[in-house]
Amino acid sequence: MKKLYGVTTAMVTPFGADGSVDLGKVEALVDHLVGAGVHGLFPLGTTGEMVRLSEEERMAVAETVVERAAGRVVVYIHAGAATQEATIRLARHAQHIGADGVGVVTPMFLGANDRELEQYYVTVAGSLRQDFPVYLYNIPQCAANDLKPEVAARIAARCANVVGVKYSWPDLLRTDEYLRIRDGSFAVMQGADRLMLPALAQGCAGVISGVSCVYPEPFVAIYDAFRAGDLDRARDCQRVATSYCEALRSGSNMSYFKEALRLRGIDAGVMRAPQLDLEPDAIRQLAADLAALPPVDAL
Template sequence: MKRLHGITTAMVTPFTAEGAVNLEQVEALTEFLIGKGVHALFPLGTTGEMVRLSTAERKQIAETVIRTAAGRVTVYIHAGAATQSDTIELARHAQASGADGIGVVTPQFLGANERELEHYYVTLSRRLPEDFPIYLYNIPQCSANDLPTAVAERVAEQCANVVGIKYSYPDFLRTNEYLAIRDGRFSVMQGADRLLLPALAMGCDGVISGVSCVYPEPFVAVYNAYQAGDLAEARRLQRIAIQYCETLRSGSNMSYFKEALKLRGIDVGHMRAPQLDLPEREVEALRQALAELPRV
């Protein structure tokens, strides 16, 4: 089973001014990211405004990314949805469309106890082929449901196709607990862009990064330097990557990502309501701040 590694980019979703999904720009963004050397793509997650998309739209985007990537990089489709039935439908669609695997966020908004979390993932796993890989996805600050290590471990024990977890919270104690699942054979991808280098040092396989959707270069450079054993260079590059994270607000407002991509010549359009585009004065401030950042 193909696992995630290195710089896995969480993709934004392009929209037209009228609010429709822009599949032409999905293709352009996919090509841009592959050309910049990212190792994998992760569309339709938090960065992709997943909660603003219909099931039909998510299927169209998944098909477009998979077709455009054409096997050049690993593609995992985020399939987590508001209902279990929609999650299963999206997961099966991803598998049938040729995705390398899926990620699935914990149930959202309404509280889920440990028994419910375990049942959710085990049920999903059993509706998919045993050799089709699944990453759990824990982002408690957005989903309102934390995924305890004990639950992740029980799910992994029952489900051979649950191969890892994306953990989008800056807690290295919990990260270390996840890394111990299956005697260290459980893949952990950090979701906090600023923590790429320390996460690699701990044993994580890489980062699922939203900021790398706009500026892949510093993140790819950090990973390559670390893999080459040049820790001093990796540290230097990590400091640069953090500057990009701070300037782009690290995903707290995806409109920064979209405006910065436009400045790079990739017109991913607009936010989908109720989120709004940046006002012009903030776009100009962003332009100036990005121009002052060091290039890699």
């Protein structure tokens, strides 16, 4: 089973002016990210505006990413959805098309207790081949349900194919608890971009990063420097990455990601309603903020 590691990029989903998914732009984005040296792709998650897409659209994007990546990087499809049945359909589709694995966010919006969260993941993981890996995905600030480490440990004990977790709340103490699952063999991917280097030092396998969809260079540089044992350079690169996280509002609104990609010469389409593209004043401010930052091509 291929696990996630290094810089795994949470991809935006490009929409055309008519609101439809632009698969050609998806292909171009895959090529850009692979060319920039990322180690994995994670489409259709929070950064990918997953809740704005139909199942059919999500399947089309998943197929496009897997086909275009063509084995050059690890590809995990985010399959979490509003219902358990939809999640299973999307996860089985990812398995069928040859993805390397899936991520599954906790049930969303409506509250779920620990027993319900455990059974949900056991059911989803049990619907797949036991050699097809699943990452739990905990983003309580968006999903409104928190997956506790002890619950994740119970899920891992019951499901051999649940191999890790993406944790997107900036809590290094909680991260350490996840890292103890299965005596340290449970893979933890940090979802808070600004904590990439501390997370690597703590023992995380890498980061699933939204900002790296726009600026992969500083994140790849962090990983390379850390792997080479050059902590001074890794710290410098983390500071650069953090400055870009701040300029892009750390993904609080994907319109910043899409506009910044456009400023880099990459057309990632528009937002899908009810979200809107940035207004002209905000675009000018973003351009000025980015121009003031250290150039990523100097890393």
